[in-house]
Amino acid sequence: MRTNTMLLNMTVMASNKTVAMTGLTASSSPCMRTRTHGVTSNNRKKVEFCAYSFEKWSASRTSSAWLTKGRDGMEDQWDVIIIGGGPAGSTTARYAASHGRKVLVVDGRENIGSPLQCGELVPSNEEMKRLCPKVPEIDDLFQTPDEAVSKKTEIMKIIPPSGKPLSFKFDGLVLNRVKHDEALVKLAKKSGATYLTGKRVVDVIDNKVILKDGSEITGKIIVGAGGHHDVIRRKYWDEESLNIPVKFQLIEGEFGDDLELHFGTVAPGGYAWMFPKKSGANIGVGIQRKFSKGKSLNGYTESFIKEYGDSATFSGAGSLPMSGTIKTFVKGNYLLVGDAAGMVLPSNGAGITIAMIGGRIAGNVIHEHLEYGVPLKEYEKRWKKQMGQVMKNSKRSFKLGSLLLRFPDWFINLTFNRLTKSIIWRAITCRRMLFIY
Numbered sequence: 001m002r003t004n005t006m007l008l009n010m011t012v013m014a015s016n017k018t019v020a021m022t023g024l025t026a027s028s029s030p031c032m033r034t035r036t037h038g039v040t041s042n043n044r045k046k047v048e049f050c051a052y053s054f055e056k057w058s059a060s061r062t063s064s065a066w067l068t069k070g071r072d073g074m075e076d077q078w079d080v081i082i083i084g085g086g087p088a089g090s091t092t093a094r095y096a097a098s099h100g101r102k103v104l105v106v107d108g109r110e111n112i113g114s115p116l117q118c119g120e121l122v123p124s125n126e127e128m129k130r131l132c133p134k135v136p137e138i139d140d141l142f143q144t145p146d147e148a149v150s151k152k153t154e155i156m157k158i159i160p161p162s163g164k165p166l167s168f169k170f171d172g173l174v175l176n177r178v179k180h181d182e183a184l185v186k187l188a189k190k191s192g193a194t195y196l197t198g199k200r201v202v203d204v205i206d207n208k209v210i211l212k213d214g215s216e217i218t219g220k221i222i223v224g225a226g227g228h229h230d231v232i233r234r235k236y237w238d239e240e241s242l243n244i245p246v247k248f249q250l251i252e253g254e255f256g257d258d259l260e261l262h263f264g265t266v267a268p269g270g271y272a273w274m275f276p277k278k279s280g281a282n283i284g285v286g287i288q289r290k291f292s293k294g295k296s297l298n299g300y301t302e303s304f305i306k307e308y309g310d311s312a313t314f315s316g317a318g319s320l321p322m323s324g325t326i327k328t329f330v331k332g333n334y335l336l337v338g339d340a341a342g343m344v345l346p347s348n349g350a351g352i353t354i355a356m357i358g359g360r361i362a363g364n365v366i367h368e369h370l371e372y373g374v375p376l377k378e379y380e381k382r383w384k385k386q387m388g389q390v391m392k393n394s395k396r397s398f399k400l401g402s403l404l405l406r407f408p409d410w411f412i413n414l415t416f417n418r419l420t421k422s423i424i425w426r427a428i429t430c431r432r433m434l435f436i437y
Contacts, residue, residue: 083225088338090112091356093363094188119284134385148179150278153173154170252280264412271285343357
């Protein structure tokens with residue numbers, strides 16, 4: 001019995017040493033919760049095996065796969081790595097981290113939200129509830145702070161080449177996009193997400209994200225939220241999307257309270273916009289080049305903006321994926337979200353709120369996958385349930401609109417009238433244009 005007691009003391013001392021090194025308690029090991037008194041020759045081997053198993057289990061918890069540090073003193077192993085910290089990426093991070101997942105967002109920009117790349121218009125929460133009735137808990141998802149709202153609007157004018165507008169009630173928010181994206185970052189960080197900015201991702205191989213400086217970060221799930229030029233999308237997806245180039249300026253002055261969308265040869269295959277802000281406006285043009293008859297986007301933009309003044313404080317450019325969502329968002333442990341997945345409504349170019357809807361679904365499904373083994377494909381199923389019909393309607397409207405906008409301005413003027421007003425509005429707001437279609 002004395003020999004057995006000495007053996008027990010030795011094994012427990014060895015285990016306690018491991019506990020001290022790892023900061024764990026013996027009771028946290030399934031093995032060390034076993035009673036250790038009253039050892040006999042019959043259970044001597046069991047105690048030895050138990051101590052050995054605990055040592056091995058503790059070592060695995062402190063291995064480099066879990067706690068190695070990168071060049072910036074940052075952990076190299078993450079549950080989720082998100083490439084891109086825009087609305088899609090930050091929302092994915094927010095919801096994944098809210099469940100306790102270890103989330104890292106990597107963005108090449110030093111300041112997320114800059115430079116500005118869009119028209120800055122989003123529907124109000126109440127408008128979103130009407131536009132996307134199957135999306136749950138809108139108020140939880142969209143928590144836009146007052147400082148991120150430049151102007152609230154109530155009227156949208158659809159303006160054909162004749163200049164005679166069709167007016168519609170639309171509760172919208174013209175954002176300060178920089179402050180808006182900063183607010184999304186704060187929400188994600190509050191949930192526990194970590195951000196690594198000023199670091200450009202150059203490649204993704206297996207579960208490793210490779211940065212321009214040569215460092216590598218490892219994650220169980222990797223999310224591409226870097227727009228339609230996202231590094232994962234370019235490398236692992238071969239599906240093409242129609243990208244409409246856009247150019248815009250922020251103009252000083254007073255421009256009233258109404259939103260304006262202009263159609264016709266002013267923006268062939270697309271539209272021009274004027275979104276008033278607190279002091280100034282966001283004014284721009286998006287076109288389909290195949291309809292432009294050789295005229296450049298710069299030429300269309302200069303002609304349109306000149307009607308509103310020339311006191312520009314900022315000029316920006318980009319492109320919108322206008323084919324709608326791609327066929328699949330998931331390949332292995334890779335997910336796409338936001339523009340990278342084509343989450344832009346083609347009939348109106350809305351992308352900010354749509355990307356956030358996708359981000360919430362992705363973040364929740366990632367957690368459920370890691371915690372309960374839910375397939376990542378559940379992300380696509382939930383997206384289709386919440387947004388499938390809206391996207392289908394929007395794609396159909398865009399295709400028919402593209403056919404219409406090939407015609408000369410005089411024909412477009414004929415089709416924009418009081419009789420067609422409700423059909424036009426249903427098309428722009430992603431509903432069925434006719435109840436039977």
